[in-house]
Amino acid sequence: MTTRGRVALKIVVWAVALAPLAGLLYGFATDNLTVNPIEYVTRELGEAAIRLLLATLALTPLRLLFGWSWPVTLRRLLGLFAFFYALLHFSVWIVLDHFFDWRTMGDDILKRPWITVGVAALVLLVPLAATSTTGMIKRLGGQTWRRLHRLVYVAAVLGCLHYIWLAKKVLVQPWVYAGLLGVLLGIRGFDASRRFSKRWAVIGSRG
Amino acid sequence: MRLRYSDVTPEKLYLSRRELMAGAIALAAVGCDPGAQAGAAAPAPAGAPLKATPNAAYRVQDTPTKFEAASTYNNFYEFGVNKEDPARLGHTLKPRPWHVQVDGLCAKPKTFDIEEVLKVAPLEERIYGLRCVEAWSMVIPWIGYPLAALLKLVDPRPGAKYVEFTTLKDPEQLPGQKPGFFGGGTLDWPYTEGLRLDEAMHPLTLLTVGMYGQVLPNQNGAPVRVVIPWKYGFKSAKSIVRIRLTDAEPKTAWNKAAPQEYGFYSNVNPNVDHPRWSQATERRIGEFRRRTTLMFNGYADQVASLYTGMDLKKNY
Numbered sequence: 001m002t003t004r005g006r007v008a009l010k011i012v013v014w015a016v017a018l019a020p021l022a023g024l025l026y027g028f029a030t031d032n033l034t035v036n037p038i039e040y041v042t043r044e045l046g047e048a049a050i051r052l053l054l055a056t057l058a059l060t061p062l063r064l065l066f067g068w069s070w071p072v073t074l075r076r077l078l079g080l081f082a083f084f085y086a087l088l089h090f091s092v093w094i095v096l097d098h099f100f101d102w103r104t105m106g107d108d109i110l111k112r113p114w115i116t117v118g119v120a121a122l123v124l125l126v127p128l129a130a131t132s133t134t135g136m137i138k139r140l141g142g143q144t145w146r147r148l149h150r151l152v153y154v155a156a157v158l159g160c161l162h163y164i165w166l167a168k169k170v171l172v173q174p175w176v177y178a179g180l181l182g183v184l185l186g187i188r189g190f191d192a193s194r195r196f197s198k199r200w201a202v203i204g205s206r207g
Numbered sequence: 208m209r210l211r212y213s214d215v216t217p218e219k220l221y222l223s224r225r226e227l228m229a230g231a232i233a234l235a236a237v238g239c240d241p242g243a244q245a246g247a248a249a250p251a252p253a254g255a256p257l258k259a260t261p262n263a264a265y266r267v268q269d270t271p272t273k274f275e276a277a278s279t280y281n282n283f284y285e286f287g288v289n290k291e292d293p294a295r296l297g298h299t300l301k302p303r304p305w306h307v308q309v310d311g312l313c314a315k316p317k318t319f320d321i322e323e324v325l326k327v328a329p330l331e332e333r334i335y336g337l338r339c340v341e342a343w344s345m346v347i348p349w350i351g352y353p354l355a356a357l358l359k360l361v362d363p364r365p366g367a368k369y370v371e372f373t374t375l376k377d378p379e380q381l382p383g384q385k386p387g388f389f390g391g392g393t394l395d396w397p398y399t400e401g402l403r404l405d406e407a408m409h410p411l412t413l414l415t416v417g418m419y420g421q422v423l424p425n426q427n428g429a430p431v432r433v434v435i436p437w438k439y440g441f442k443s444a445k446s447i448v449r450i451r452l453t454d455a456e457p458k459t460a461w462n463k464a465a466p467q468e469y470g471f472y473s474n475v476n477p478n479v480d481h482p483r484w485s486q487a488t489e490r491r492i493g494e495f496r497r498r499t500t501l502m503f504n505g506y507a508d509q510v511a512s513l514y515t516g517m518d519l520k521k522n523y
Contacts, residue, residue, distance in 0.1 A: 034291070035276035035492050036343055099496060104485065112483060166483065169465065170288050170393040 001070050013074055017081040020048035021088075038096045045089035047173075050159050052082035054180055057156055061187040076132050079152070083129040086122050086159075114165030121158035124151045156181055253302065253424045257417040258330065259350040265333035265411070267505065269491075272345035274419045276492050282339070283426060283445055284393050285374065285381035292383065297426035300380045300446065305430050311371075311452035314362035321430050325416055327360065328352035332420070333413060338475045338504045340439035344489045349434050350417030355408040363404065363452050370407040371457035372433060372444035374398040381446075394460050400444040401457030401471065402435065405513055411436055411506060437506040439473045470523040474514070475504035479523050 001009070024041055027033040034040040056078040059071040098105050108115045128149055131137070137145050160181050163174040283293035307324055310316035319327075330350050338344045358370070376397035378384040384396045406412065413434045416423055423429040428445025435442050441461055451457075461469035468482055477487045477500040488497040503510050514522075 035273075035280045036290075036490065038490065038495075039343070096495075097497075104488070108485065111480075114483060168288065170284075170387075172387070 006070075006073065009070070009074070010077065013077055017052060017078065020044060020085070038092065042089060042092050042097060045085050045092060046163070049082055049085035049089055050163060050177055052078055052085060053152075053156050053159060054177065054184065056082055057152065057181070057184045061184050064187055064191050080129060080132060083125045086125060090119070090122050114162050117158040117165070118162035121155045121162060124155040124158070128152060128155075153185060156185075253297075253422050253429055255422045256420055257350055257422050259332040259417065259420070260329065262331040262333050265331075265335070267334050267336050267346055269336070269346045271334060271348050271419075272492050277345055277347050277418065278424050278427060280492065281427065282341075282441065283383075283428065285383045285396075285398065285446070286426065287383045288393055293426035294424075296382055297424060297429075299382060300375075300425040300429060302423075302425060302430035302446075305448075307431060307447060308449045309357065309361045309451075310449070312364040312367035312454060313358075313452050314364060315360070317361055319357075324357070324414075324431055327414075328356040330416070335411075335413070335434060335436040336504050337434075337436065337440055338489060338500065340441055340469070340473070340481060340486075342481075342484060342486065342489050342500075344491050344498070344500075344504075346491075348419055349413055349415045350420070350423075351413045351415035351434070353410050354412045354414040354433060355410065357414055357450070358408060358452075361452070366454050367452035368404055369453050369455065369457055370402050370404055371449075371451045371453055372400045372402075372447050373449040373451070374444055375446045375448045395463050397448075398444060398460045399457060400433075400442055400459050402442070403513075404452070406435070406510075409510065409513065411509055437475055437503040437510045439475060441469070442473050472514075472519070472522045474510075474519065474523075475500065476502060476519055476523070478502075479520055 024033070024044055028037075056075060059075050059078070062068050062071045094100065094105065109119050110116070128151060131140060131145065131148060140148065160174065160178040164178060167174045279294040280290045281293055282290060283297075286293040286296040286299075303321065305321040306318050307321065308316075308318045329352065331352060332348050332350050334346060334348045336344060337347050354370075374397050375381060376384060383393065387393060402412070413436075415428070415432050415434045416430060418424075418427060423432065428443075428447075431447050432445040433443050433447065442459075456471055459469070459471060462471060475486075480486055486500055489500045490497050501507070
């Protein structure tokens with residue numbers, strides 16, 4: 001891809017990733033955040049986080065399926081945006097929803113599995129965001145870094161679980177996200193098992 | 208050039224508005240004279256003014272929620288699972304003609320025309336708190352009369368212990384009842400709810416036909432619903448077509464869908480959590496900070512005696 005193409009792609013990604021936030025700010029400015037704004041904002045930010053996380057996890061499958069390598073250049077950007085929305089989602093819960101009522105929030109985290117897994121997903125994303133710089137990749141070394149960043153799979157599973165458990169069971173959306181995640185992880189799993197069996201075949205022929 | 212209303216409003220609409228006003232005036236007149244004949248009442252379109260006498264004995268002190276909020280943000284799964292669906296799709300419901308069958312264990316079962324329902328007792332305005340099981344709340348001026356007045360007309364038999372409410376089942380009028388995406392529906396239609404007979408006869412239990420001085424909007428359960436202010440909102444069945452007296456505890460829609468989350472009683476109770484969230488606090492629509500939820504939604508002095516000796520944790 002040409003430099004100009006890469007720049008254009010990044011601009012598009014920034015625009016798409018910032019659109020949910022822009023929508024909320026516009027809604028705030030025009031007093032159009034439904035009559036239960038805190039609930040609405042929390043939900044929109046959570047949805048944005050999970051969508052961006054799924055988008056981040058879709059880049060490698062695109063390479064595996066179609067041989068495209070350019071999407072992977074967007075991985076850090078999309079991942080950081082996913083973290084950004086997850087953090088905003090969490091902050092709204094703390095500040096606007098519970099207004100620093102730590103005891104109630106602590107109770108919720110301990111007693112309610114959907115909140116437990118939501119917070120766990122966010123906590124897992126923290127080291128990934130912190131080690132996302134080129135300097136950190138170098139410092140950790142490629143292999144350690146890659147191992148650490150496999151936590152994103154756990155975070156995504158917990159994120160989907162968070163949505164499924166919190167929503168009324170008649171809602172379709174959480175299941176759609178979980179299904180997408182299943183497909184994305186399935187493609188990686190299939191590829192990994194193929195590589196694994198190839199390696200075994202090689203070792204076997206040597207023996 | 209001066210513009211007149213007739214310049215910007217199509218004639219058809221303009222005329223239908225005149226009819227609407229005429230209907231409203233006729234209806235207001237009926238409201239003033241409870242003895243008026245049924246035939247005198249014009250069909251009452253949603254939003255038409257509805258006369259009622261404010262009842263100061265049933266009036267919470269908090270400021271009522273804005274009408275725009277109460278009529279655009281609510282759960283009415285017959286129109287869809289999102290809270291803006293009822294207001295968006297409410298126009299598909301036809302609140303006239305409408306009949307309410309009142310039967311079961313009673314001496315004089317009867318099917319009431321909605322115009323008769325409107326005249327069973329003088330309409331009063333009561334300002335009640337509404338607490339949704341999802342931990343948000345509103346304050347709403349309802350118009351109606353105690354359900355007891357209607358039930359007395361059919362003369363419940365001594366064996367009657369419960370009352371079951373059934374909402375209209377008609378996927379054409381209530382599109383949320385159509386089978387869903389993957390063939391599955393959201394709830395087991397028709398929506399049914401129930402009360403113990405003493406709860407149903409309690410003076411707080413309001414058979415409701417209007418709110419905010421208007422005929423009940425379709426999305427809020429037109430043409431007739433119940434309002435039971437000390438219970439979570441979903442107990443207050445909307446668009447009722449049948450009220451049945453029975454000796455067995457009625458099956459209720461949400462209890463069938465998620466029995467571990469929604470019991471038969473569903474009294475507002477800050478000490479009994481929903482499995483997925485705390486019920487200790489609530490967000491009043493229009494306010495920023497959460498409020499403490501009150502036992503029986505603040506109606507404890509009037510209804511607590513109904514549950515003396517009962518374990519409210521077990522009977523949630």
